[in-house]
Amino acid sequence: MNIPDKVINRLTLYHYILEDYEDGLFISSTQIAELLNMDDSQVRKDIKYLNNAGKCRVGYNVQDLKSSIEQTLGFETQKEAFIIGAGNLGSALAKFDSFSNYGLRILAMFDNNPVKVGNTINNKEVFHISKLPDLVRRLNVNIAILTVPRQFAQDAAIFLANSGIKYIWNFTPCVLAVPKGVKVWNENLIGSFLQFTSNDKDGV
Amino acid sequence: MNIPDKVINRLTLYHYILEDYEDGLFISSTQIAELLNMDDSQVRKDIKYLNNAGKCRVGYNVQDLKSSIEQTLGFETQKEAFIIGAGNLGSALAKFDSFSNYGLRILAMFDNNPVKVGNTINNKEVFHISKLPDLVRRLNVNIAILTVPRQFAQDAAIFLANSGIKYIWNFTPCVLAVPKGVKVWNENLIGSFLQFTSNDKDGV
DNA sequence: TAGATTGTTAATCGATTAACAATC
DNA sequence: TAGATTGTTAATCGATTAACAATC
Numbered sequence: 193m194n195i196p197d198k199v200i201n202r203l204t205l206y207h208y209i210l211e212d213y214e215d216g217l218f219i220s221s222t223q224i225a226e227l228l229n230m231d232d233s234q235v236r237k238d239i240k241y242l243n244n245a246g247k248c249r250v251g252y253n254v255q256d257l258k259s260s261i262e263q264t265l266g267f268e269t270q271k272e273a274f275i276i277g278a279g280n281l282g283s284a285l286a287k288f289d290s291f292s293n294y295g296l297r298i299l300a301m302f303d304n305n306p307v308k309v310g311n312t313i314n315n316k317e318v319f320h321i322s323k324l325p326d327l328v329r330r331l332n333v334n335i336a337i338l339t340v341p342r343q344f345a346q347d348a349a350i351f352l353a354n355s356g357i358k359y360i361w362n363f364t365p366c367v368l369a370v371p372k373g374v375k376v377w378n379e380n381l382i383g384s385f386l387q388f389t390s391n392d393k394d395g396v
Numbered sequence: 397m398n399i400p401d402k403v404i405n406r407l408t409l410y411h412y413i414l415e416d417y418e419d420g421l422f423i424s425s426t427q428i429a430e431l432l433n434m435d436d437s438q439v440r441k442d443i444k445y446l447n448n449a450g451k452c453r454v455g456y457n458v459q460d461l462k463s464s465i466e467q468t469l470g471f472e473t474q475k476e477a478f479i480i481g482a483g484n485l486g487s488a489l490a491k492f493d494s495f496s497n498y499g500l501r502i503l504a505m506f507d508n509n510p511v512k513v514g515n516t517i518n519n520k521e522v523f524h525i526s527k528l529p530d531l532v533r534r535l536n537v538n539i540a541i542l543t544v545p546r547q548f549a550q551d552a553a554i555f556l557a558n559s560g561i562k563y564i565w566n567f568t569p570c571v572l573a574v575p576k577g578v579k580v581w582n583e584n585l586i587g588s589f590l591q592f593t594s595n596d597k598d599g600v
Numbered sequence: 601t602a603g604a605t606t607g608t609t610a611a612t613c614g615a616t617t618a619a620c621a622a623t624c
Numbered sequence: 625t626a627g628a629t630t631g632t633t634a635a636t637c638g639a640t641t642a643a644c645a646a647t648c
Contacts, residue, residue, distance in 0.1 A: 197591040204587035208571045227571050231617055248623045248629050265590055280488035287484055290569045294586045365494045367412045367431050377592035382498045383408035386469055387401040388581035435641055452605050452647045
């Protein structure tokens with residue numbers, strides 16, 4: 193079953209809520225909806241993508257719902273990735289331990305600055321960028337998280353593509369031109385900020 | 397005119413492209429669409445939100461289009477914000493100089509760790525969190541960028557709300573319960589990653 | 601002119617909201 | 625039973641895509 197992007201995003205938010213939920217065994221669609229400022233029937237519709245049944249008059253079993261989300265979104269199958277750029281943002285993501293709970297395992301980091309090479313950040317070694325093609329092959333990694341400075345982003349993207357990377361999670365404020373077969377996901381923090389502060393709707 | 401969120405997001409991507417564009421005075425909707433793997437009529441529709449006219453047979457004047465986006469999205473009016481949490485992510489965002497080009501000015505950072513208080517990161521001083529309510533009032537800041545560790549996020553959100561913050565840009569993997577009148581925008585990096593790697597559509 | 605591109609309308613598609621019967 | 629909640633259908637809304645006349 194193919195789950196729409198927006199539903200995937202919301203399901204992770206529901207999971208955050210369940211993770212912190214301490215008020216009982218059950219939670220209702222209305223409770224979830226209120227926390228996220230959204231429609232309660234949408235919550236129920238989203239949950240219908242999971243194989244999970246609620247109970248009339250009580251709602252959803254918190255533990256069951258949590259593990260349904262985990263199974264459906266595949267939190268247990270670790271996807272392995274490299275971080276490209278060992279600056280502050282790269283280091284922050286390397287230290288972001290929640291990733292591994294949600295199926296993202298960061299294996300190593302890469303940088304072209306010799307001072308950074310050899311360092312270890314949260315158990316992830318920083319390699320020189322020239323080592324990348326070899327390690328992509330040997331470890332069979334196809335996801336790269338791009339956190340280099342703006343001016344190096346395009347060149348890095350091509351280098352990644354040539355090294356066999358298939359998915360680039362792009363944190364730089366640049367649109368990357370990549371060969372067919374390589375997929376870019378733009379995190380676009382600036383766009384996100386502008387959405388947030390421009391209109392006066394409620395954020396999700 | 398109220399511009400839909402998705403359009404705002406795409407307009408910033410177009411701006412990234414124009415920023416790097418070196419192939420001439422004009423650019424066409426097809427060129428933009430190709431870089432972003434999207435429909436060209438959508439590019440033209442998005443541009444219709446700006447007061448900008450293209451030219452048949454040549455396309456859009458790059459400089460004009462760029463400044464139309466800047467004006468419409470208000471890049472010149474700086475919105476001022478505080479960063480809450482001077483860890484790696486907070487520091488990365490403090491060093492992210494592109495923000496100021498797009499209308500986001502970070503005035504200061506806050507942390508509860510005495511070791512960090514007094515430091516300066518990219519000209520932004522780190523204050524003790526107890527100084528926040530006073531500085532919110534004096535500097536008239538209503539945006540906070542929340543980068544504290546997961547377990548402190550909810551308490552921090554309430555503290556921010558009580559201090560007069562109206563907009564919380566939430567980088568933690570938590571859903572925040574906040575009083576009416578406070579708006580939360582969840583960056584939800586994990587959800588973003590799962591969207592990216594789950595389905596096989598092209599990212600935007 | 602011929603051809604490329606915009607501007608715009610119509611058609612399609614998908615997502616959200618409203619409503620309510622079924623259930624316990 | 626009465627009441628609360630799910631599950632689901634129908635209605636609405638908005639966004640994307642397709643198509644093409646107008647323009648230079």
